Amino acid sequence: MSYPHAPGDRATSGRGPSIDRVFDVEDGAPYETQRTVQRYLSQETRHNLLQVILGHPRHLVSVTEFDYYVPKSRSTISEQLADLADHEIVAKYRHEPNADRRDVPADFWSLTAFGVELLEEYNYLRGQPIMRAAHDATHKTETVQRHEDAPRPPLPEAVGEALEYDEPDRDDPPVETSIAELREETFYADAAPADPAVLNEDGDGDRTLDELF
Known part of the structure; x- marks a missing residue:
């Protein structure tokens, strides 16, 4: 999955997502565009869902995991995931080998190539190490841990590469910071x-x- 236009590109050729088309804003009105996107991304539930994806070790999150980390009803979570998908920021990724198993999920949510470019432009990716640290420090139930450990499909190359960063070596002693x-x-x-x-x-x-x- 790839998109020919970066979020900041105002092209309207229809070949792929652009901010103008996805958010229905006018080309040539950058301040209004920025305000529209910021308002959309900062809505509480959507913001939390995106932070969970960024902090997850695999960046592919099941609805059960979202339900555990985000203090909203499952219906609200599903509604906002659908809204993010309508804006082409996230997509559902299916791992078919899990479909016949009852103890692990087959469907996961993660970012699209357009989504990672959008979040990078609006500085969300800068907080990824912090969200990962918070995720690792959070207590997980047996069910949530099983979902986290479940096999997952590969992310599109553009998405996986954009979400990579130098993770600390878990064998290294913790660094004390004042x-x-x-x-x-x-x-x-x-x-x-x-x-x-x-x-x-x-x-x-x-x-x-x-x-x-």
Whole structure:
């Protein structure tokens, strides 16, 4: 599965997904396009589903796994997966050898080539190591672990390569990181400053957080 246009491409030849077509936005309105895509990706359930896919060791997730990690009803999860699929961001991948087994799933959800390009453009892939660490640290029931260990189909080459990153060697001792180092390395825009006093550097006297909003 491959798509000839990257998400930022405004081509409208119809040969593959483009942001303009998928999100029904007008070419030549970049700010409105960005706002539309950001609003769509940040919807709580969709955002959580994408984070689960990014953090999963195989990036192929069963509905049972989604149901365990995302605090929403299974019907809501299925509805939002279908919506993401309608936007060509995710797709269902089937592993036919599992179909005759009752203890493991045959259907899995993951990103499309268009989906990984879109998430890369909107900086979602930068958080992948963090999501993987959170996934590994999460307690899993026997059923969820069995689903995680189940055989899966291969991802399309473009998807698999885009989601690869240098994972830490599990045999290496854990690296101790100080709070100061974490603050320097974080890329979250809303990270709190190490010294709260800097919030008042340009103000006259003390200001409370409430006054800032």
